[in-house]
Amino acid sequence: MQILSFEDEAKHLGFIVDFLKVFKADLEMKQGRTAEGIVGTRYEINENISNVIDFEDGNVMEFVQMLPEIRTTEMNYNYIRTMLERTTRMIPKPYFGKVVVDGEAIYIGTGTIKNKDNDILIYDWRTPIASLFYENRTGDLSYIIPDGSRIDATVEQRRQFIIADGALINMFDSDMYIGDEILQNMITDSSQSRLKNIVSTIQQEQNDIIRLPLSRDTLVYGPPGSGKTSLAMQRIAYLLYQHKNTLDPGNILLVSPNEVFNDYLSDVLPELGENHVKNTTFYRMLSRFPYFKGRNFEHVYENIRRLRESESGHAIYEYKNSLDYFSGLHQYIQSLGEAGMVFRNLVGENGMFFTKDALSHIFYNELGSHPVRRRLAKMQERLLVRYNEEVRRLKDERFEVLQETNTYIGETEELKKEAHEYAKKQLKVVHRQISLFRFVHFEKLYLNSIRDRQFRNETVRSIKENDFKYEDIAPLLYLYIHVLGKTDRKIQHVLIDEVQDYSNIQYYVMRHFYHKATFTSLGDPNQQIHPGQKDALVARDHTEKRLVQSYRSTNQINAFLNGIIPDSIKSVSVDGDEVQKVSTDDEAEYIKVLLEKDDHPQVAIITPTRAEADRYYEILKNDFPEIKNLGETDTLYNQSFIVLPYYLSKGFEYNTVILTDAQNYQDSKHILYVLASRATRHLYLLNP
Numbered sequence: 038m039q040i041l042s043f044e045d046e047a048k049h050l051g052f053i054v055d056f057l058k059v060f061k062a063d064l065e066m067k068q069g070r071t072a073e074g075i076v077g078t079r080y081e082i083n084e085n086i087s088n089v090i091d092f093e094d095g096n097v098m099e100f101v102q103m104l105p106e107i108r109t110t111e112m113n114y115n116y117i118r119t120m121l122e123r124t125t126r127m128i129p130k131p132y133f134g135k136v137v138v139d140g141e142a143i144y145i146g147t148g149t150i151k152n153k154d155n156d157i158l159i160y161d162w163r164t165p166i167a168s169l170f171y172e173n174r175t176g177d178l179s180y181i182i183p184d185g186s187r188i189d190a191t192v193e194q195r196r197q198f199i200i201a202d203g204a205l206i207n208m209f210d211s212d213m214y215i216g217d218e219i220l221q222n223m224i225t226d227s228s229q230s231r232l233k234n235i236v237s238t239i240q241q242e243q244n245d246i247i248r249l250p251l252s253r254d255t256l257v258y259g260p261p262g263s264g265k266t267s268l269a270m271q272r273i274a275y276l277l278y279q280h281k282n283t284l285d286p287g288n289i290l291l292v293s294p295n296e297v298f299n300d301y302l303s304d305v306l307p308e309l310g311e312n313h314v315k316n317t318t319f320y321r322m323l324s325r326f327p328y329f330k331g332r333n334f335e336h337v338y339e340n341i342r343r344l345r346e347s348e349s350g351h352a353i354y355e356y357k358n359s360l361d362y363f364s365g366l367h368q369y370i371q372s373l374g375e376a377g378m379v380f381r382n383l384v385g386e387n388g389m390f391f392t393k394d395a396l397s398h399i400f401y402n403e404l405g406s407h408p409v410r411r412r413l414a415k416m417q418e419r420l421l422v423r424y425n426e427e428v429r430r431l432k433d434e435r436f437e438v439l440q441e442t443n444t445y446i447g448e449t450e451e452l453k454k455e456a457h458e459y460a461k462k463q464l465k466v467v468h469r470q471i472s473l474f475r476f477v478h479f480e481k482l483y484l485n486s487i488r489d490r491q492f493r494n495e496t497v498r499s500i501k502e503n504d505f506k507y508e509d510i511a512p513l514l515y516l517y518i519h520v521l522g523k524t525d526r527k528i529q530h531v532l533i534d535e536v537q538d539y540s541n542i543q544y545y546v547m548r549h550f551y552h553k554a555t556f557t558s559l560g561d562p563n564q565q566i567h568p569g570q571k572d573a574l575v576a577r578d579h580t581e582k583r584l585v586q587s588y589r590s591t592n593q594i595n596a597f598l599n600g601i602i603p604d605s606i607k608s609v610s611v612d613g614d615e616v617q618k619v620s621t622d623d624e625a626e627y628i629k630v631l632l633e634k635d636d637h638p639q640v641a642i643i644t645p646t647r648a649e650a651d652r653y654y655e656i657l658k659n660d661f662p663e664i665k666n667l668g669e670t671d672t673l674y675n676q677s678f679i680v681l682p683y684y685l686s687k688g689f690e691y692n693t694v695i696l697t698d699a700q701n702y703q704d705s706k707h708i709l710y711v712l713a714s715r716a717t718r719h720l721y722l723l724n725p
């Protein structure tokens with residue numbers, strides 16, 4: 038094998054950059070021409086055809102004949118646009134890696150580029166053969182092609198490149214990640230935002246997970262900084278590439294603890310283009326069902342705060358999230374076909390429309406042979422028929438009254454309209470109850486599922502006050518989804534980040550609702566910051582993977598983390614300052630002096646309460662005008678200087694982290710662990 042020197046590689050890069058530039062110019066020209074073509078065809082259609090479509094004349098046929106041509110031109114246009122976007126993006130950095138496989142050089146970048154003869158000049162990192170690069174070693178290896186078969190290959194060389202503005206800066210022949218300079222540079226580069234595109238330094242254990250088949254559920258556990266969120270993103274890009282004919286971004290859902298991921302995704306994965314992957318939170322699932330509109334549910338943040346700040350509330354929280362309650366709820370749902378379904382009276386402005394007993398009679402006696410969800414659907418149909426009859430009856434009745442009292446003559450149509458409006462108004466509430474299935478009393482069903490009397494009474498009280506707790510969301514959704522058979526069939530893959538923060542019942546709500554989807558769930562049991570204890574996740578038929586290495590924080594910070602939870606992290610990072618434990622009477626003053634003295638590119642001041650975050654913000658905002666007080670529903674993620682209460686820090690990463698009043702976490706080692714692991718370079722604990 039001939040080993041290319043730096044000069045040879047620089048020459049090759051020059052050739053590729055020139056090729057891309059010419060390719061780009063060519064695409065721009067084609068784009069112009071295709072756009073003109075589309076405009077021209079549309080013009081022709083507008084001028085000659087659509088104005089006078091005439092079946093006799095035959096120009097409909099002419100139009101139909103033009104359709105494939107229009108479609109091909111538009112597809113062509115879209116293809117050119119995608120290629121142009123890709124080429125423009127790749128000119129400054131066409132590739133980042135190379136493997137020489139059985140004598141052939143394979144250059145790897147963020148998209149595939151071919152020349153006119155269809156030779157591949159650059160391989161997309163998601164192609165099967167590019168997988169060899171991420172094995173991080175040379176020798177006899179193999180990779181898997183889409184039909185599932187394994188191809189043996191001898192990797193003779195593995196090379197990484199640092200390229201900027203189309204010029205070769207450096208290159209490394211590397212077959213081990215230890216001493217991987219590019220990875221080290223990336224880890225220590227604090228100038229970047231939280232989530233970087235890690236495509237050029239994906240590690241072997243991460244690569245294995247990214248490339249797991251779509252058809253199986255996967256559960257990934259790994260310590261803070263092991264790249265779980267990053268690899269969730271890369272996995273999305275990978276799956277979309279692998280299944281480009283059957284999967285589009287709209288078929289993938291990312292469930293994360295906060296709302297910021299849409300911004301990340303388009304920033305981090307430019308290869309996804311403009312197409313957006315859907316992102317949701319568990320809480321936001323509620324808004325999919327208008328049944329729950331008008332009910333006030335506690336947010337997860339309020340829930341954590343309430344439980345941390347008060348002695349009470351823990352027992353009921355734990356009860357409702359327990360496997361015991363969940364299995365009871367499930368059995369209860371199974372038995373509803375036989376007995377126990379609860380209905381509401383349907384009452385309009387003018388009195389009773391349908392009693393709950395009558396509804397129950399229909400459900401159990403008239404429709405008793407059908408499955409529950411079918412019965413309810415049929416009941417809804419029948420109720421709507423009854424509603425229409427009643428509207429008609431009320432309208433006629435009203436029309437008569439209006440006619441008798443009306444002093445003008447000849448306005449029958451207007452009177453009919455007025456009577457109709459009146460009738461609909463009388464039954465507006467009833468119509469809403471029917472169409473939203475509010476004739477089923479889900480709150481009552483929920484209460485009946487709570488066997489513990491005291492918890493049941495407590496729940497009755499909070500429901501009466503329209504003060505639903507966070508832990509009420511999952512059982513209510515579970516009931517609603519099961520009883521009515523509601524599912525989302527569009528989503529084919531769900532990625533749950535921070536899965537340790539969900540209880541079994543929450544997890545199964547998602548499993549059942551997205552029942553066509555397979556799941557990749559990622560988390561870390563050591564990072565559960567919710568104060569309530571819960572049973573471990575019971576996930577069936579999962580491929581379970583564990584990550585061990587952590588790429589975020591300095592060795593000193595990782596050592597500190599291992600001090601909190603022994604042997605939890607394997608550090609592959611760099612050395613930095615010692616973790617600072619500071620005793621001070623005036624924490625705010627200490628922070629001011631600290632931040633004025635040195636340049637800290639990104640700082641997060643993490644406080645034990647919301648009130649404290651507000652207080653620090655007030656104290657610091659004059660001296661540091663760029664400071665931002667992070668709110669509970671903010672979606673920003675790349676602020677250089679923020680103050681935030683601890684429960685909002687999940688998933689963030691900051692160059693410098695300052696924990697105020699750190700003695701607050703003395704008895705909550707998991708929280709301290711999460712907070713300390715947000716720091717990449719500098720960690721200060723004030724009054725620990």
Ligand SMILES: Nc1ncnc2c1ncn2[C@@H]1O[C@H](COP(=O)(O)OP(=O)(O)OP(=O)(O)O)[C@@H](O)[C@H]1O
Pocket residue numbers: 220223224231232233235238239240243259260261262263264265266267268561564588589687688689690714
């Ligand atoms: N292979 C890699 N190459 C370079 N950087 C990496 C790699 N894997 C992870 N990182 C970096 O490590 C940091 C942590 O990654 P990420 O946030 O994905 O970890 P996580 O496991 O989700 O952490 P946490 O559990 O604390 O939320 C990020 O800055 C990420 O860019």
